[in-house]
Amino acid sequence: MTATHxxxxxxxxxxxxxxxxxPLTFDRVSFMVVFLGLPLAIFVIFxxxxxxxxxxxxxxxxxxxxxxxxxxxxxxxxxxxxxDIFLRAVRNNVELAIVVPLVTIVLSLTLATLVTVGGSxxxxxxxxxxxxxxRIVSFFPYVIPAxxxxxIWAQVFTPGSGILDAVLSKIGLSGFANYAWLGDxxxxxxxxxxxxxxxxxxxxxxxxxxxxxxxxxxxxEAARIxxxxxxxxxxxxxxPLIRDNVQTAYIYLGIAALDAFVYMQAxxxxxxxQNTTLVMPQQLFTTAFTKGQFGYxxxxxxxxxxxxxxxxxxxxxxxxxxxxxxxxVKVRR
Amino acid sequence: MSETSKFGRRSLLKGSLAAAAVLPLxxxxxSCASSGNSNSNSxxxxxxxxxxxxxxxDKSTVDAVIFNGGYGYDYVSFAxxxxxxxQSGSTFKVAPSTQIAQQLQPRFVGGNPPDLIDNSGANxxxxxxxxDQLETLDDxxxxxxxEGTKIADTLYAGVKAPGTFGDKFVAINYVLTLxxxxxxxxxxxxxxxxxxxxxxxxxxxxxKAKAKGKYLFVWGKEAAxxxxxxxxxxxxxxxxxxxxxxxxNLEADCWSKPEIQGVFKAMETMVKSGYFVPGxxxxxxxxxxxxxxxxxxxxxYPSGSWIENEMKKATKAGFDMKGxxxxxxxxxxxxxxxxLRSAAGEPYIVPSKGKNVAGGKELLRAMxxxxxATNFSKTxxxxxIVKGLVPADGFGSTALQSxxxxxxxxxxxxxxxxxxxxYGTNPDQLxxxxxxxxxxxxxxGLTKGLQQITDKVRNDSSVKKIPVTK
Numbered sequence: 001m002t003a004t005h006x007x008x009x010x011x012x013x014x015x016x017x018x019x020x021x022x023p024l025t026f027d028r029v030s031f032m033v034v035f036l037g038l039p040l041a042i043f044v045i046f047x048x049x050x051x052x053x054x055x056x057x058x059x060x061x062x063x064x065x066x067x068x069x070x071x072x073x074x075x076x077x078x079x080x081x082x083x084d085i086f087l088r089a090v091r092n093n094v095e096l097a098i099v100v101p102l103v104t105i106v107l108s109l110t111l112a113t114l115v116t117v118g119g120s121x122x123x124x125x126x127x128x129x130x131x132x133x134x135r136i137v138s139f140f141p142y143v144i145p146a147x148x149x150x151x152i153w154a155q156v157f158t159p160g161s162g163i164l165d166a167v168l169s170k171i172g173l174s175g176f177a178n179y180a181w182l183g184d185x186x187x188x189x190x191x192x193x194x195x196x197x198x199x200x201x202x203x204x205x206x207x208x209x210x211x212x213x214x215x216x217x218x219x220x221e222a223a224r225i226x227x228x229x230x231x232x233x234x235x236x237x238x239x240p241l242i243r244d245n246v247q248t249a250y251i252y253l254g255i256a257a258l259d260a261f262v263y264m265q266a267x268x269x270x271x272x273x274q275n276t277t278l279v280m281p282q283q284l285f286t287t288a289f290t291k292g293q294f295g296y297x298x299x300x301x302x303x304x305x306x307x308x309x310x311x312x313x314x315x316x317x318x319x320x321x322x323x324x325x326x327x328x329v330k331v332r333r
Numbered sequence: 334m335s336e337t338s339k340f341g342r343r344s345l346l347k348g349s350l351a352a353a354a355v356l357p358l359x360x361x362x363x364s365c366a367s368s369g370n371s372n373s374n375s376x377x378x379x380x381x382x383x384x385x386x387x388x389x390x391d392k393s394t395v396d397a398v399i400f401n402g403g404y405g406y407d408y409v410s411f412a413x414x415x416x417x418x419x420q421s422g423s424t425f426k427v428a429p430s431t432q433i434a435q436q437l438q439p440r441f442v443g444g445n446p447p448d449l450i451d452n453s454g455a456n457x458x459x460x461x462x463x464x465d466q467l468e469t470l471d472d473x474x475x476x477x478x479x480e481g482t483k484i485a486d487t488l489y490a491g492v493k494a495p496g497t498f499g500d501k502f503v504a505i506n507y508v509l510t511l512x513x514x515x516x517x518x519x520x521x522x523x524x525x526x527x528x529x530x531x532x533x534x535x536x537x538x539x540x541k542a543k544a545k546g547k548y549l550f551v552w553g554k555e556a557a558x559x560x561x562x563x564x565x566x567x568x569x570x571x572x573x574x575x576x577x578x579x580x581x582n583l584e585a586d587c588w589s590k591p592e593i594q595g596v597f598k599a600m601e602t603m604v605k606s607g608y609f610v611p612g613x614x615x616x617x618x619x620x621x622x623x624x625x626x627x628x629x630x631x632x633x634y635p636s637g638s639w640i641e642n643e644m645k646k647a648t649k650a651g652f653d654m655k656g657x658x659x660x661x662x663x664x665x666x667x668x669x670x671x672x673l674r675s676a677a678g679e680p681y682i683v684p685s686k687g688k689n690v691a692g693g694k695e696l697l698r699a700m701x702x703x704x705x706a707t708n709f710s711k712t713x714x715x716x717x718i719v720k721g722l723v724p725a726d727g728f729g730s731t732a733l734q735s736x737x738x739x740x741x742x743x744x745x746x747x748x749x750x751x752x753x754x755x756y757g758t759n760p761d762q763l764x765x766x767x768x769x770x771x772x773x774x775x776x777x778g779l780t781k782g783l784q785q786i787t788d789k790v791r792n793d794s795s796v797k798k799i800p801v802t803k
Binding site for chain 2: 154161
């Protein structure tokens with residue numbers, strides 16, 4: 001146990017250049033190679049180098065089908081910012097990244113609260129009766145692969161023969177007999193968002209349930225004794241306590257919304273009416289493979305990566321500015 | 334924690350997490366990154382003779398990748414079996430693919446493409462991107478077939494045109510496709526309807542269908558541009574070559590020509606009169622087509638001759654499918670009513686960098702033999718470019734019979750154009766056509782939208798243009 005004596009945090013002297021070096025024994029070297037070197041090598045080869053390559057290809061006019069290409073500088077990026085169809089796709093992606101995470105989180109938080117602390121107002125704090133059943137039912141959609149969800153809902157939305165139009169006509173709403181939910185510019189995007197949210201709520205509900213279960217039940221009981229209702233408890237107690245989980249969920253959902261390729265390709269492979277459901281990865285895909293402009297579509301990929309990172313940064317920043325870390329410390333201590 | 338060093342383990346881990354978030358994005362494209370350029374052209378080998386016109390090496394392997402779409406790919410395996418008997422000792426490998434561009438892109442970049450490719454389907458490789466990597470195929474047409482006749486003499490006229498880009502003949506389109514309007518002969522007879530010849534007839538027929546509670550046309554979201562094909566073909570029949578050349582050369586204002594505008598206006602009237610089954614922009618195209626072939630909600634459908642095979646399982650019994658040429662705008666058009674857009678489809682290409690170029694061509698020769706071509710027509714109910722192999726009874730198919738009649742009636746009045754596939758503009762055009770057919774834009778909006786798409790390609794200096802001269 002000689003090697004661990006200087007690990008105790010805060011106990012030792014401040015680190016400086018004179019820090020004692022431990023001898024390089026075989027154990028230490030092999031440990032570093034396997035647990036540090038190997039992952040790092042894999043990371044550099046499969047993550048960093050493709051990314052650098054992608055950056056380079058986005059500055060060329062590579063057609064994708066030959067090994068020759070010319071360096072064209074930032075031409076592709078200039079073209080991108082004048083490409084109305086791509087800008088439309090960016091706008092759609094941003095809309096998705098705002099609406100989908102927000103609605104999914106509100107819905108799944110509500111459900112999670114109901115099945116954990118929303119039950120009877122007397123006795124121990126617990127969820128609604130039969131909450132186990134609701135948990136399982138709402139997890140169902142997440143078990144189905146995204147592509148299947150997309151295809152099922154595409155059938156439901158089909159005008160004329162789809163279930164939705166049939167049900168709406170049956171309950172007496174005329175005008176919906178042949179309504180194209182995915183074919184009308186007004187409804188295509190909301191309908192697609194609905195499908196994405198439907199597919200995601202179950203998983204995030206389970207995530208939040210786990211987080212809420214991690215809170216000491218006494219805190220809830222104390223709140224109840226102080227006279228807080230269920231809604232106040234949820235807003236002022238549950239949410240601040242599981243703030244980190246909400247942030248993680250927001251970032252995950254945002255990245256999923258910035259991609260959205262699978263859902264959109266299943267629901268509206270052509271980009272929807274007037275391109276209202278076209279997303280960046282779809283446009284990237286057609287530009288590369290239908291039009292044979294790999295350089296240009298790589299530039300789209302770089303923009304997509306930049307937008308994604310910007311999104312993650314924004315979420316962190318908002319969390320920090322609204323006092324995320326401060327409050328966490330206050331609650332924990 | 335006394336974390337004084339600026340870049341500790343934690344920062345490293347944080348950084349790698351951030352980079353890992355980017356992984357799925359960067360991976361998509363960069364994984365197709367181009368590798369070295371190894372030119373291993375080893376097509377040398379056998380001596381050329383009438384029985385081995387391309388000098389295929391003895392006991393060599395031929396690698397073919399075939400688009401597995403509406404026609405399947407087993408007809409190529411059938412031809413490969415014939416070739417295997419002729420070139421004993423050699424192996425012909427036939428592999429299916431539904432994503433030609435995605436699967437073959439790395440092989441093109443890596444310099445080891447297959448020897449024969451059926452470059453077809455929604456994910457076909459744009460010809461303008463690989464043109465300089467393809468073998469010219471003139472020698473295949475000059476060679477003698479397995480029956481001893483020169484192949485060029487056994488084919489329909491004009492089959493070279495769709496595979497020729499600029500002055501380079503690089504693709505043999507195997508299946509003869511003709512475009513027309515398709516209808517149920519039994520339904521028309523029962524109602525006493527006449528197949529329409531002009532847009533006036535078409536509008537009149539629409540009114541008659543409406544009286545019977547039926548629609549004139551139906552469309553699906555992925556196939557809205559079938560109406561673009563109909564409109565462009567009709568306009569070309571009306572105005573002749575000038576219309577075709579101006580579209581093919583992406584001219585400014587090419588969509589504003591009076592012939593095209595006349596057709597667009599007539600279509601606008603049809604949309605406004607409710608002659609289209611509503612909701613097409615939200616309907617998957619085969620589901621939409623079934624509303625014509627099975628439910629008979631719509632009475633006509635503009636499509637290529639693949640339609641019979643495609644809808645085989647969703648066609649009403651006793652439908653008696655027949656095709657007629659696309660209508661002309663007026664009765665005194667430049668090209669006669671019988672004129673057809675007929676193009677051979679399923680383009681077969683032989684990459685120059687393939688390991689066995691001669692073998693790829695040999696497999697093509699086998700496909701153009703009488704046995705292989707007859708097998709295709711018989712099992713797929715579509716004619717190949719080899720003429721005279723479909724009997725008068727069309728193997729029992731009324732649609733195939735009508736195809737033979739249409740081809741005979743058209744004679745030399747056959748035309749084709751390729752600007753849509755060449756520049757890959759179909760996805761953009763679909764959007765505009767879906768809006769138009771669902772009544773959200775009018776003819777003027779349609780024209781503006783299509784012209785914008787054309788102008789964008791014309792003004793993009795990074796897209797290689799292939800001029801059309803004849």
